[in-house]
Amino acid sequence: MTAPRRVPAEPELAPLMRCYGYRFTRTGTVTGAAQSRDPEDVAAVERLGWPVRTTERWTPSEVLERSVVAARVLDEDAVLAAFVAGLGSAPRGRQTAVSYGWARFLDAAPKAEGGLPDCGLARSGGGDHEVDVTEVLLRLALGWSWNEQPERYLPDLEAAAAEGLPRPGNGDRERLGALLDVIGAQPAGTRPGELERVIAREKILPGTDKYQRYGILVGLAELGVLPSTVLAPSWDGFVPVSERWAAGRKARGGPRSDITVPLAGWRGGIDERRARRLREV
Known part of the structure; x- marks a missing residue:
């Protein structure tokens, strides 16, 4: 049984989350939970076309x-x-x-x-x-x-x-603007871990946990909106893995050295041209 090439729709999330050990918290974030082995949960998901724990x-x-x-x-x-x-x-x-x-x-x-x-x-x-x-x-x-x-x-x-892909809905562009404004206001030398904590305090990305916020910042770095001191963004051209490894070694030593490049090499600043392009789509 092959998984469908689509992203699960809202009604499918609850049984899939139970089968894979996730649940929503009261604040709307996702946290870990015990994986359901209930045959009814597995059968319900498979009736929807989703193989469970199958590679x-x-x-x-x-x-x-x-x-x-x-x-x-x-x-x-x-x-x-x-x-x-x-x-x-x-x-x-x-x-x-x-x-x-x-x-x-x-x-x-x-x-x-x-x-x-x-x-x-x-x-x-x-x-x-x-x-x-x-x-x-x-x-x-x-x-x-x-x-x-x-x-x-x-x-x-x-x-x-x-x-197809989703289009921005109500509040998405305003949220982008608020995020870019917060990033642009950080002083030179700010590290990614410090930025993530500021974004968390500002509550501009509701329903996200720390790792989801890092994922968003990784996306901005790969787009080149967050300029990296150690690696070019993948949006501009092919980046060999050997270059990523070398750049990762250069970026190590910070308080969150497990953050991947190019984000790990960000030290403040924003590429205004790329940010404007993102605001305009």
């Missing part, structure tokens, strides 16, 4: 080829608009800026050993990727995003290509 197996070349095909369907402005929607009305929109930024230049990227670009898909010993697509798509719907494990970008890209 799909893909070769690195397959992930590459399918990602390139899906990215070709997507429109740059639609991806940017989805990111804005992801700040509030449609959390699903947050990840695609990262996924699309990674995939959009793959076709022309120089090939490395084994015929793949240095894009993070090669496996030690030439193994395949195993991905629980249902869980990946559920986490998209719940608003988590990050820029690691690029094989997990494929369900996002294929779902976006198949069903």
